[in-house]
Amino acid sequence: MFRFAQDEDKRRSIAGGPYFVYGRPLLFKTMPDCFKFKEDDISLTPVSATLPSFPLECWHSNALGKIGSRLGTPIDMDSLTMKMERVSYARILVEVDASMLLVNQVDIILPNGVMRK
Template sequence: MRLTKDKATKVPIWVKFFNVPFEYWDSDGLSHIASVVGIPLFMDQLTEKGSRVSFARVCVEVEATSTLPLMFKVSCEEEDVVVKVEYQGLPPKCEHCMVFGHDTTKCVKTEVAALIKIQKETENNPDPGWETIKAKGKRKVGDSNMPTVSESHVEPEEDVLQNLEVG
């Protein structure tokens, strides 16, 4: 059994619609209005009964690829009425992956892509103040061609201080 995490490309959310014309205040009219945002699933009880008319509340399935309007116009008796929209419980959406569940600023794929871009830029355009040095190989132990510092040239700090005081 292999566990996998499905990409959340669609989520159901509650949406409030304000300033809904009275002519649209039935299941067909509210379904038409909610279709601007996504696929209408169902209304809450107060909206269904018409007990609260200050706003309509509809559960709508929205896709991560869609843009969610904050307002839109509806024609009503030769007039355009602006319906305002408020989204409740909208999860974070990644514009890079086009999924719900994480924000674009916290997207791992975006961060990796940015790091790869920086790496390619530095490889193609090295900084003129820096010089790339490549190792030519390893020195074998006991190789006499490499100069070494003999212990006779190194003086302890105390001896140096004593020589300065005497001199």
């Protein structure tokens, strides 16, 4: 468990991953005040979703949030995606239920009407 002095530090740490410790993923999750561990808390986990060759005309938080909603609960975008400093792919952080089958692709319809996976 970590406590951050500034919310911005927490946001940057969560969005900056993925992180690994001894080759295993280190997962961050924001806990509510006065939380109590339950079995549900263990199965919900943040995952970085990578969207390769994501069209630039769709590169905004609204579109990325809708795609994230198809994968789980959108949490954030990494800083390179927000600033469009790496355009080969977009990356968003979503909370998924690890006890369920993970979604590995979604169908989207581009503004020109073309469907992509």
